[in-house]
Amino acid sequence: MTDLDSHPATATYDDGADTAVAAEMTIDDADSRWESLLDRLNDLSVTKHFDAYADIAWDDPSFALDPTDPRWELAPDDPLGGTEWYQALPQQTRARLGVELVASKMKIGLIFESILKRGLLEFAMTLPNNSTEFRYVYHEVIEEAQHSLMFQEFVNRTGYDAPGLAWYDRLSSRGIIALGRRFPQLFFLFVLGGEDPIDHVQRRELRSDREKHPLLERIIRIHVTEEARHLSFARHYLKRTVPELSPWRRAQLAVGAPLILGTMAQLMLKPSSDLVRRYAIPAEVVAAAYDENPRHHAETIASLGKVRKLCEELGLLRRPYTALWRRFGLE
Ligand SMILES: [Fe+2]
Ligand SMILES: [Fe+2]
Numbered sequence: 001m002t003d004l005d006s007h008p009a010t011a012t013y014d015d016g017a018d019t020a021v022a023a024e025m026t027i028d029d030a031d032s033r034w035e036s037l038l039d040r041l042n043d044l045s046v047t048k049h050f051d052a053y054a055d056i057a058w059d060d061p062s063f064a065l066d067p068t069d070p071r072w073e074l075a076p077d078d079p080l081g082g083t084e085w086y087q088a089l090p091q092q093t094r095a096r097l098g099v100e101l102v103a104s105k106m107k108i109g110l111i112f113e114s115i116l117k118r119g120l121l122e123f124a125m126t127l128p129n130n131s132t133e134f135r136y137v138y139h140e141v142i143e144e145a146q147h148s149l150m151f152q153e154f155v156n157r158t159g160y161d162a163p164g165l166a167w168y169d170r171l172s173s174r175g176i177i178a179l180g181r182r183f184p185q186l187f188f189l190f191v192l193g194g195e196d197p198i199d200h201v202q203r204r205e206l207r208s209d210r211e212k213h214p215l216l217e218r219i220i221r222i223h224v225t226e227e228a229r230h231l232s233f234a235r236h237y238l239k240r241t242v243p244e245l246s247p248w249r250r251a252q253l254a255v256g257a258p259l260i261l262g263t264m265a266q267l268m269l270k271p272s273s274d275l276v277r278r279y280a281i282p283a284e285v286v287a288a289a290y291d292e293n294p295r296h297h298a299e300t301i302a303s304l305g306k307v308r309k310l311c312e313e314l315g316l317l318r319r320p321y322t323a324l325w326r327r328f329g330l331e
Contacts, residue, residue, distance in 0.1 A: 034240055038132040041229050045139035050222045052149035063215040065157040071213045072098035079289040079296045097279050100160045104272045106151035107162035112194045113144045115173045119180030119187050126181055136233060143226045150219055163274050185242055186256050188234040193264035197303035199227050235310055242314045254321040257311050262328030265300050
């Protein structure tokens with residue numbers, strides 16, 4: 001699997017590393033580079049896209065989902081999988097907990113994608129006729145809908161009735177969706193906060209030589225391939241538009257960044273409270289595996305590495321805001 005920055009979607013687009021060259025670029029240059037990035041992303045959405053049902057052999061016997069399959073067991077280097085508590089569980093419970101952990105992340109993922117799609121549609125309504133961005137945003141909405149179909153189908157096949165995030169949906173999703181229209185830069189920062197940690201985890205999963213269930217591997221490959229485009233769009237959109245914002249808007253972004261990134265990463269990387277209850281995972285095991293585990297902490301920070309670097313480039317990671325990054329455990 002290629003890395004984002006060497007992905008064909010972005011390979012020839014200046015990633016802003018050479019700021020001296022970027023500073024000399026005329027506005028026309030920047031506009032035409034942006035347009036050509038969008039053209040490439042749009043082409044890839046046509047030639048390299050996936051359908052949740054046509055492109056996954058759900059009923060192939062090798063894809064059958066048995067929740068007690070040992071391949072679902074958590075690896076010893078997983079924060080929870082490495083605990084004595086987990087290792088002392090019967091084999092079938094270890095496997096079931098493993099697959100339900102995957103299902104709960106897919107459920108959270110599809111709720112996130114639901115908010116994302118609605119925000120993108122709001123954003124699209126602000127765009128004029130003949131906008132290349134409009135076409136790209138609609139491709140992304142369609143791709144996210146296919147992801148949500150495949151995630152939900154996987155959840156259904158585990159037999160686990162994974163709950164949604166009712167409180168989260170009620171409290172914050174409406175506000176986030178409205179940002180797509182009112183403050184797209186903050187909206188796309190939220191998008192990266194959700195997509196980047198998951199992308200990091202999924203790429204690591206693909207690289208590991210542990211035997212994976214072929215159904216999960218197929219889903220992850222499809223997701224990582226299409227997410228590379230989504231991440232590329234959000235990243236370059238921010239690079240292009242944040243420098244033009246007022247100091248007040250940039251201050252709002254600088255405060256929002258650590259808050260959003262800290263919350264989203266935890267949501268994606270820790271077990272849901274429903275699973276903690278369902279398996280009666282003792283509080284001290286959760287604390288030792290996640291909150292007080294320096295390796296998990298380092299992993300969380302690593303999963304936000306790319307978006308953190310982007311925030312630095314955008315001038316959002318500076319004093320006094322660095323205190324917030326520390327406060328949210330992102331330093
Ligand atoms: Fe997705
Ligand atoms: Fe995405």
